[in-house]
Amino acid sequence: MRYNRYEPFRYEFARPLDMTFRIIEMNGKAVQTKEGKARLADISPTGLKMVSSLDLPVEHNTLTGEMIVTITNEPITLHGQFLWKKKFFREFVYGAKLEKNEAASEKIIKELKNHASMSMK
16 A cells, blocks of 8 residues: 555545546536446545546546545535546546545544444444
């Protein structure tokens, strides 16, 4: 596992969580795609990794997404730029850098604490 000293932490889920996303901007232009389904593999206040069967054109485009994740009980809406894509069998793994949003970061940390405490029971 690579270590990034500037990232506060990254929480990896034992079982990825269901989530939804849509592309809201492509190459600087506003777009509105249909909602796609994915699974949240890991998350931190600054980024996330998700797995989807959808093949997004990340390689030659700048894509900004709106992602809705529910870690324990409160949905969190996040915006971020998809930075990379890797094919994994019949699915695709994506890495996204989240836009700075203090309220969303606090929600992520709060929800992860709840998730971790529930997982230990």
